[in-house]
Amino acid sequence: MKLCVVVLGAGFGGLELSSILSETIGDRLDLTLIDRNESFYFGFSKLDVMFGRAAPDSVKIAYRNIVKPGVQFRREMVIAIDPIAKRVTTATRTYEADVLVIALGADYDVDATPGLAEGGNEFYSFHGAERLREVIPAFTKGHAIVGVTSAPFKCPPAPSEAALLLHDYLVERGVRSACEISIVMPFGLPIPPSPDTSRALLEAFAERNINFIPKRLVRAIDPSRHVAILDDETEMPFDLFLGIPKHRVPDVVLASGMTENGWIPVNRANLETRFPQVYAIGDVTSVGTPKAGVFAEGAAKIAAASIIARLDGDEGSAPYSGAGSCYVEFGQHLVGRVDVDFFSGPKPTGSFTEPSEEIVRDKRYFGSSRKARWFGI
Numbered sequence: 001m002k003l004c005v006v007v008l009g010a011g012f013g014g015l016e017l018s019s020i021l022s023e024t025i026g027d028r029l030d031l032t033l034i035d036r037n038e039s040f041y042f043g044f045s046k047l048d049v050m051f052g053r054a055a056p057d058s059v060k061i062a063y064r065n066i067v068k069p070g071v072q073f074r075r076e077m078v079i080a081i082d083p084i085a086k087r088v089t090t091a092t093r094t095y096e097a098d099v100l101v102i103a104l105g106a107d108y109d110v111d112a113t114p115g116l117a118e119g120g121n122e123f124y125s126f127h128g129a130e131r132l133r134e135v136i137p138a139f140t141k142g143h144a145i146v147g148v149t150s151a152p153f154k155c156p157p158a159p160s161e162a163a164l165l166l167h168d169y170l171v172e173r174g175v176r177s178a179c180e181i182s183i184v185m186p187f188g189l190p191i192p193p194s195p196d197t198s199r200a201l202l203e204a205f206a207e208r209n210i211n212f213i214p215k216r217l218v219r220a221i222d223p224s225r226h227v228a229i230l231d232d233e234t235e236m237p238f239d240l241f242l243g244i245p246k247h248r249v250p251d252v253v254l255a256s257g258m259t260e261n262g263w264i265p266v267n268r269a270n271l272e273t274r275f276p277q278v279y280a281i282g283d284v285t286s287v288g289t290p291k292a293g294v295f296a297e298g299a300a301k302i303a304a305a306s307i308i309a310r311l312d313g314d315e316g317s318a319p320y321s322g323a324g325s326c327y328v329e330f331g332q333h334l335v336g337r338v339d340v341d342f343f344s345g346p347k348p349t350g351s352f353t354e355p356s357e358e359i360v361r362d363k364r365y366f367g368s369s370r371k372a373r374w375f376g377i
């Protein structure tokens with residue numbers, strides 16, 4: 001009898017977990033990987049798309065490339081999850097699993113910020129980033145705001161990266177001096193676990209005349225007056241608003257009854273939920289790491305090890321350290337890196353590697369190695 005595993009979501013977490021299980025127990029595996037989309041894209045490619053550095057189709061990797069022992073990809077919309085029966089319903093069929101893995105990521109609730117849909121833009125969805133390709137070129141003077149509307153949000157460096165890349169974009173077009181850039185962030189520092197990365201970002205903002213507004217969220221947009229209203233009622237007029245929308249679990253996860261305080265709680269040792277043999281990994285959880293691909297991937301490794309250990313009747317695996325490296329676009333074609341570790345010590349720690357061309361190459365390898373590992377191309 002093969003182990004029947006159903007993995008919901010073929011993002012960073014789902015792809016990594018499926019790859020490990022296939023590599024390790026492919027001959028004893030009957031794994032179905034389900035996603036509503038026909039292709040994968042890295043989160044960071046949205047920055048390339050919005051600033052016209054890459055064509056939208058060029059960053060998409062089709063799931064039909066997945067050919068792995070014991071793994072079948074299905075493009076279907078998940079519409080119901082029963083974590084007690086380990087049963088999943090999609091728009092076309094029902095699946096019963098021995099082991100169920102929820103890796104459905106975080107969705108966006110644009111309507112949670114009044115006026116954002118009508119008067120602003122967001123660059124966190126692929127569609128939002130694609131739409132901005134038409135909007136950003138029309139911005140040649142005035143005030144641009146990169147604004148976070150709610151926490152937690154994916155990839156904490158991304159708002160800072162967007163502000164720095166916008167600066168470059170405006171410089172290249174010769175209009176930077178006619179434009180002001182502000183960034184509104186809920187934290188006191190751009191990357192709280194890493195004071196060195198934060199210092200480097202604050203220096204980069206100061207050198208480029210980017211206004212950093214800490215400890216604030218954008219509460220609402222007034223589309224008629226082109227004003228962003230912060231959570232302390234400060235009003236900031238803008239000509240271009242690049243928003244980070246409120247994040248939430250997908251509706252199907254909320255309806256499954258698996259969430260507490262908005263996200264799925266998991267056992268940090270093995271990423272299992274309170275439902276036996278039901279795991280949750282990545283952005284959909286409240287495990288305590290930032291919502292980023294590297295952490296979804298790290299969680300996938302631990303959950304996969306636990307699934308394999310149980311199948312073989314072994315003891316559990318090493319606990320999840322919550323460690324990962326994030327690349328940070330500093331503009332001027334340079335990338336830095338922050339290495340963070342959330343669970344090894346009494347509090348999160350982070351170290352910083354200065355932006356360089358070497359790290360540009362590392363980031364490129366990060367993408368190409370995942371593409372090769374997950375898709376064989």
Ligand SMILES: Cc1cc2nc3c(=O)[nH]c(=O)nc-3n(C[C@H](O)[C@H](O)[C@H](O)COP(=O)(O)OP(=O)(O)OC[C@H]3O[C@@H](n4cnc5c(N)ncnc54)[C@H](O)[C@@H]3O)c2cc1C
Nearest residue numbers: 009011012013036043078104105155282283291292293294
């Ligand atoms: C602008 C930006 C820049 C980023 N840069 C980085 C970076 O440099 N490094 C980094 O590590 N992270 C980065 N991220 C974050 C990263 O993209 C996410 O944190 C990561 O993708 C989370 O992985 P996941 O597996 O939890 O979820 P996801 O990768 O989001 O995958 C979830 C999958 O579930 C599918 N799904 C959802 N609901 C359903 C349903 N009902 N039925 C079927 N399928 C469904 C989705 O289609 C999706 O493919 C960035 C994000 C953004 C927005």
